[in-house]
Amino acid sequence: MQTTLMPTRxxxxxxxxxxxxxxxxxxxxxxxxxxxxxLVFHYLPLGGLLIAFQDYNLMKGIWGSPWVGVQHFEAFLTSPDFPRLMKNTLILSVYRIVFGMPADIILALALNEIRVRWYKRVVQTITYGPYFLSWVIVYGLTFAFLAxxxxxxxxxxTDQGHSPIAFFTTxxxxxxMLILTDMWKSTGFGAIIYLAALSTINPEQYEAAVVDGASRWRQLWHVTLPGIREVFVLLLILRIGHILDAGFEQVYIFLNARVYAVxxxxxxxxxxAGIEQLDFSxxxxxxxxKSVIGFVLVWAANRFAKKMNGSGIW
Structure with a gap:
């Protein structure tokens, strides 16, 4: 009977x-x-990871280049530049998280409290407009102010009798300067995500809080912030996964030889090393x-978040 039912199912x-x-x-x-x-730009290029274990030669190609094992990993981890590079990368990434994410939330909360629609739209447009500017334009604007x-x-x-400050080379x-320009450029756009999360909060929760005699600050603490907690945790985990990506475009444009140390x-x-000197390996x-470290950090942050408040990416 089962043999006749299975094909039918x-x-x-x-x-x-x-x-x-x-x-x-x-x-x-x-x-x-x-x-x-x-498929074309994210999965097929994974085959190029073989270059990391080769002394890659552009003329010989992947299959003709000699294998060297983990020699390049050892050279990178034991390089005298590694401590400085890792320190600068972590500091800038942590600064972006510590100062950038609260700025996104504060702007979203402020916009959420505006009741005049046209004014709210104008402010929101002005604040997220810089996100669409390239870092070259942002550098030009910054240079115009801080040259x-x-x-x-x-x-x-100088007019006040003080000496000029070399912001770019000090x-x-x-x-x-990097953190402030990054906040100016991305805070408005980051607030959009939290505004979307705020729109999903049930208005009845605010009505119940008002009935209980809660002030605006109490409503913010007990209703608004818990309502965006899961979104905050999600974005925090994603940022932790990219903690070794300290904003290449911005840093490369602003960087000069006098501030390599920081x-x-x-x-x-x-x-x-890889592009200018053609050392692709x-x-x-x-x-x-960076990918392996990012994966480990995402996994660890997700487990920690689920243990703390039960929410995570998976």
């Missing part, structure tokens, strides 16, 4: 699957470009090292 499941597929055929068709993009001789800030300092000012990160070092080795 399988045919029924196949028909149901075919019907669902045909019903949502246009949605599946819309998925094709995205799937092809990830040693003609910058607006130094002109004002180690003490370089990291704060501004040179792993990605800028890889660019000089070194670049792939560092990229693989």
């Amino acid at each position: 399988q045919r029924s499941r196949l028909r149901d699957w075919s019907r669902r597929t045909w019903r949502y055929r246009w949605l599946y068709l819309l998925m094709v470009p995205g799937v092809c993009y990830y 040693p001789n003609a910058g607006n800030v130094n002109v004002w300092l 180690e003490a000012y370089f990291r704060p 501004g040179d990160i792993i990605d800028t070092w890889v660019f000089r 070194k670049g792939v080795t560092t990229g693989l090292f």
